[in-house]
Amino acid sequence: xPEVVIVGAxxxxxxxxxxxxxxxxVTVVERVPVTxxxxxxxxxxxxxxxxxxxxxLLLGATAVRxxxxxLLAMDQDGAHLLPASVLVIATGTRPLGRAxxxxxxxxxxxxxxxxxxxxxxxxxxxxxxxxxVMGGGDWAHRAANELLEAGAERVTMACPDGVLAGYAEQGExxxxxxxxxxxxxxxxxxxxxxxxVELSNGDVxxxxxxxxAHGVVPLRNVDGAVWDGPxxxxxxxAADPATVAGARTAGSEAARAxxxxxxxx
Amino acid sequence: MRxxxxxxGGVVGCAVAWRLSTTGASVTLVEAAHDLCEGASKxxxxxxxxxxxxxxxxxxxxxxxxxxxxxxxxxxxxxxxFHRIGTLAVAxxxxxxxxxxxxxEEARATGAPAEIVSGDAARELEPLxxxxxxxxxxxxxxxxxxxxxxxxxxxxxxxxxxxxxxxxSPVTAIERAGxxxxxxxxxxxxxxxxxxxNAAGLGAGRISELAGGDPFTMWxxxxxxxxxxxxxxxxxxxxxxxxxxxxTRGIYCVPTTNRSLLLGPxxxxxxxxxxxxxxxxxxxxxxxxxxxxxxxxxxxxxxxxFAANRPASEPVYRVGPDGRIANLVHAAAIRxxxxxxxxxxxxxxxSALEQLGLPVGEERPGSLTALEPLPRLLGxxxxxxxxxxxxxxxxVICACEQVTAAEIAAAHRMAVPPTSLDGVRKRTxxxxxxxxxxxxxxxxxxxxxxEAGRRPEQVAVSEPAATLGVPTDA
Numbered sequence: 038x039p040e041v042v043i044v045g046a047x048x049x050x051x052x053x054x055x056x057x058x059x060x061x062x063v064t065v066v067e068r069v070p071v072t073x074x075x076x077x078x079x080x081x082x083x084x085x086x087x088x089x090x091x092x093x094l095l096l097g098a099t100a101v102r103x104x105x106x107x108l109l110a111m112d113q114d115g116a117h118l119l120p121a122s123v124l125v126i127a128t129g130t131r132p133l134g135r136a137x138x139x140x141x142x143x144x145x146x147x148x149x150x151x152x153x154x155x156x157x158x159x160x161x162x163x164x165x166x167x168x169x170v171m172g173g174g175d176w177a178h179r180a181a182n183e184l185l186e187a188g189a190e191r192v193t194m195a196c197p198d199g200v201l202a203g204y205a206e207q208g209e210x211x212x213x214x215x216x217x218x219x220x221x222x223x224x225x226x227x228x229x230x231x232x233x234v235e236l237s238n239g240d241v242x243x244x245x246x247x248x249x250a251h252g253v254v255p256l257r258n259v260d261g262a263v264w265d266g267p268x269x270x271x272x273x274x275a276a277d278p279a280t281v282a283g284a285r286t287a288g289s290e291a292a293r294a295x296x297x298x299x300x301x302x
Numbered sequence: 303m304r305x306x307x308x309x310x311g312g313v314v315g316c317a318v319a320w321r322l323s324t325t326g327a328s329v330t331l332v333e334a335a336h337d338l339c340e341g342a343s344k345x346x347x348x349x350x351x352x353x354x355x356x357x358x359x360x361x362x363x364x365x366x367x368x369x370x371x372x373x374x375x376x377x378x379x380x381x382x383x384f385h386r387i388g389t390l391a392v393a394x395x396x397x398x399x400x401x402x403x404x405x406x407e408e409a410r411a412t413g414a415p416a417e418i419v420s421g422d423a424a425r426e427l428e429p430l431x432x433x434x435x436x437x438x439x440x441x442x443x444x445x446x447x448x449x450x451x452x453x454x455x456x457x458x459x460x461x462x463x464x465x466x467x468x469x470x471s472p473v474t475a476i477e478r479a480g481x482x483x484x485x486x487x488x489x490x491x492x493x494x495x496x497x498x499x500n501a502a503g504l505g506a507g508r509i510s511e512l513a514g515g516d517p518f519t520m521w522x523x524x525x526x527x528x529x530x531x532x533x534x535x536x537x538x539x540x541x542x543x544x545x546x547x548x549x550t551r552g553i554y555c556v557p558t559t560n561r562s563l564l565l566g567p568x569x570x571x572x573x574x575x576x577x578x579x580x581x582x583x584x585x586x587x588x589x590x591x592x593x594x595x596x597x598x599x600x601x602x603x604x605x606x607x608f609a610a611n612r613p614a615s616e617p618v619y620r621v622g623p624d625g626r627i628a629n630l631v632h633a634a635a636i637r638x639x640x641x642x643x644x645x646x647x648x649x650x651x652x653s654a655l656e657q658l659g660l661p662v663g664e665e666r667p668g669s670l671t672a673l674e675p676l677p678r679l680l681g682x683x684x685x686x687x688x689x690x691x692x693x694x695x696x697x698v699i700c701a702c703e704q705v706t707a708a709e710i711a712a713a714h715r716m717a718v719p720p721t722s723l724d725g726v727r728k729r730t731x732x733x734x735x736x737x738x739x740x741x742x743x744x745x746x747x748x749x750x751x752x753e754a755g756r757r758p759e760q761v762a763v764s765e766p767a768a769t770l771g772v773p774t775d776a
Contacts, residue, residue: 068701099701100701101679101685101698101701101704109685111679111685111695111696111697111698111706112696112697113689113694113696113697114689114696115686115689115690115696116686116688116689131737131741132740134737134738134740135606135607135738136528136529136605136606136607136738137604139582139585141579141580141581141582142579142580143577143578143579143609144578144608146762146763146764146768146769146770147763149743150737150738150739150740150743152740152741153739153740153743153744156744157744157770157771160758161758162758162759162770162771163771163772163774164770164771164772165772166772166774187774188774223582228576228768229764229765229767229768230767230768230769245772246772256737256740256741257736258702258736258737258741260532260704263531263532263533263736
């Protein structure tokens, strides 16, 4: 049987693995030591899908390089050279970065990706007491909630594309959470930390951090597979919010694409 | 009492410290910022020019010409990435093509090897060059270098040889007896000095004024840049630039030694040396200028934009003894070619100090002449050997740049270790890749906090007050 390597043990990667059973020997490489990705290792779907995948799991290993025939993955046991006929990139997504958003101004401290702000807040480190969160989707609301929970006094959200359905009511009545619809940060100011953000509607918003939580782009960093890698299938649903159903669909589509690549080989 | 105090921890000051460190002199290097390499030396194209940038017959041209042949050997000793890949100055219009012969003559007069090639030949040398190219000027001896690693490499070797390196130490006063400097105040310290080297970059005019030395006027020339993903950068074989005009050298597409692609710089004179803001209009111009030369340059490859200030001055290249103060030597007003001329500038400063009677004439036996290279995972041919050597090589912290826990730990054991997350990035590349830390910044700050013995809320992004977090209990 041919070998397939899947990078990312979220629901997408695990679904893809399950649907390749009987067609290929599958190894799933996952950066953290648990499966589940954004849906969490404790979710019922994660446990079911992990069992159903039937794949070899290489947990706590980082995929580093793909040369079209072998994937190099690193963990503390060493360097793993995994032969594969097809590589699947199911590494999830991230919000847009500052350069991608075209935000002008200097580079003070306090401009962080929502992924970082949430991770730090969960570990008790607050990136700002009065942060401005850019975005109106799932990441933005999670960041706002985590920041408030970690001790932020007030969070302002600048939501360029409005507020995601399901979150519309949340926080509108709270003094410490305010949402500005249809405005995007265009320029930051302050030194050494952020002091204000200019918005596209002309407002200047005082704040001590800018948390970037707008947009959804694929997170790709495996050398040789960042754009169009040879014999590579990309399974990174860009839906906001990320749903289990969306992940399953993306995983199934990826499995079909892998099978057709294997057949044509 | 120190034999020499070098003011300025950019590429020039660090090169001088490195050059003096193998002699018999006692040397202190003082830097105003929180880290070395915080000015023009970290924000530049990373091109080592072979002389095409310079006017024939100038000191600049001479120092660049003397430095150029030695890069391979020097960079091997300083654990600094360098590749002599050459530059193509691409002519797209008839007018640009017509200017090439004069530029060729000028380049040859400075001693820079150069040739005019046809559009087809240019595309053979670099297939990414636009089909519109009519001809190009090829400088085969130009190179690309990691200017941050060069600067820090100079400083590291200097520090290992006993040079005292003081950061966060701005010079606030210079004491004199007659026409000689006796001591200076740098941060909290008062340092007595037999001689002082002024390598203060954009601050060099002010240092000379404090010392009572020759006046020279300096101002910041701002450049804005794009950094594009290495998936595009690795496809480049040459540095690609436009045809220089009387007023500007224009925008370059530079495949960096980190394999990313740099676009820039612009050149706008202004007055505030702390202004490093980017603006959308200027960045758009940079992008369009780059696309005119290389159509494959696309916006979705962008990972970072930034601005930096390089020293502009009147006159340029003030290297040598001051006219009024007997024991002050300038290594200043070095406009955009500081990296390219730094080895020769350092030697010229050494010889000026020797003429002043300082003990810098002979090499000290037993001094270190090369750094042991630190193995890095990125591009390493035998990664399994790295993990066998240290299991932390298996722990990839920054996935984009493939920086491991072993490399971050090693950076903290350097003679001049990082004091901030920017410092970690400058030494290891961690957080400098296409996700700009979205995945790894918290992991890198955790490791830095442990390795530097700093509480998490005190972890700084750059200067000490630029903290990553804020206090939660204030």
